Amino acid sequence: MNLFFAHFENNQAILDEKETHHLQKVLRLGKNDKVLVTDGKGKMFEGHVLEITKKQSLISLGKEREIQNNFPELSVAFAPTKSNERSEILIEKIVELGVRNIFPITSFHSERRKINVERWQKIADAATKQSLKAHRCQLHDLQDFKNFLSLKKNLENKFIAHCNSAIPTSLLKNVLSPGEDSLILIGPEGDFSQDEIHTAIDLGYKSISFGNQRFRTETAGIYFASVYNFLNTFRA
Amino acid sequence: MNLFFAHFENNQAILDEKETHHLQKVLRLGKNDKVLVTDGKGKMFEGHVLEITKKQSLISLGKEREIQNNFPELSVAFAPTKSNERSEILIEKIVELGVRNIFPITSFHSERRKINVERWQKIADAATKQSLKAHRCQLHDLQDFKNFLSLKKNLENKFIAHCNSAIPTSLLKNVLSPGEDSLILIGPEGDFSQDEIHTAIDLGYKSISFGNQRFRTETAGIYFASVYNFLNTFRA
Structure with missing residues (x-):
């Protein structure tokens, strides 16, 4: 149907x-x-x-479908990739995986600074409908990384994923708490700058790594959304 | 580098x-x-x-890089999607996530019965190199689902993912054992047939679902590979 x-x-x-x-x-x-x-x-x-x-x-209006409405909200902020297609893959996949807010951000090393939010919202809506979800995922306007950081100040589970080995990171499994609304920042192809990572940490973001693995931007986002989905779908 | x-x-x-x-x-x-x-x-x-x-x-030959060689092997068998592009996204992403064998299979409801294995191997190799992996992922020739099933007979962790609510399934979190080589079967857009699922179960495949979620073929594969990667990267 x-x-x-x-x-x-x-x-x-x-x-x-x-x-x-x-x-x-x-x-x-x-x-x-x-x-x-x-x-x-x-x-x-x-x-x-x-x-x-x-x-x-x-x-x-006939029979109401039962929806798992206690599923916590995951928001993903990411630096749009040089290849627009890769950003669109990210959006489609993380919407299928239940992400509820997507924040495109420009970061110091960003190679793409123009996006088509309307087109991306359409991709998100199509994925919502295709995967029969009862929650629409909101695509937000592109904004500067540092402006963005102050949003969701009070959220406890805020993460910044990066590959800078000079900055201490926590292991993903030790910081992800099922049942909690969360926000993950995913950097551009050249990673977040050292300054950006420190600014985020100062604002309460937890510095995380995916282990000794090198993922593309879109893969990092899909990976995190998959793990978050898994931990929350099968909690309790 | x-x-x-x-x-x-x-x-x-x-x-x-x-x-x-x-x-x-x-x-x-x-x-x-x-x-x-x-x-x-x-x-x-x-x-x-x-x-x-x-x-x-x-x-x-200079300094040897340390490789996590005790990482168990995940193999993914999947029915190529109607859209070739979606199969290629699946291949690139699961190689980045560490999958070591990919088996394209034709199933009763398959809409695509011709593939270009050489092209797919190139995509896999590019993803291996891009993500700096020391293990090459092997793309196998397309084969019939039932012929394929007899392979890996002795593997204990064999799974078939499907959406047929008439057939009992285990929850993913209860059957995935970190540290064990595993094989997952992912069906075509119209799912595996009831007969195919029963044949697999009779041969020792565990019937699993991803909870009450509807994923595209390629999303199911990427999701499973992400969770498997997470559980094994961060085990112990």
């Missing part, structure tokens, strides 16, 4: 023009067909198509 | 014609430049270029 983003009103789900186009023109669905709808905030229902106009569709 | 595949002879490393081309024409390296060389079987040395001819290069 296909999943659509909707807003819920008067015990029905309403699909906007874009979602209606997808339902009718791309997937060739019509009246009475069964679908899934989500508000993107943790609720999902089965339903069927009641009515389609050019501007919107109405969907009945 | 760049890594090259080599064979070792008389206390020197010899690069073949292809690796020599890469060294000289692509990376523009020459005499006296520092490089890393590996035999692809667990040994890696620092060295410098002694001599280049059209057919081969000679590299001095």
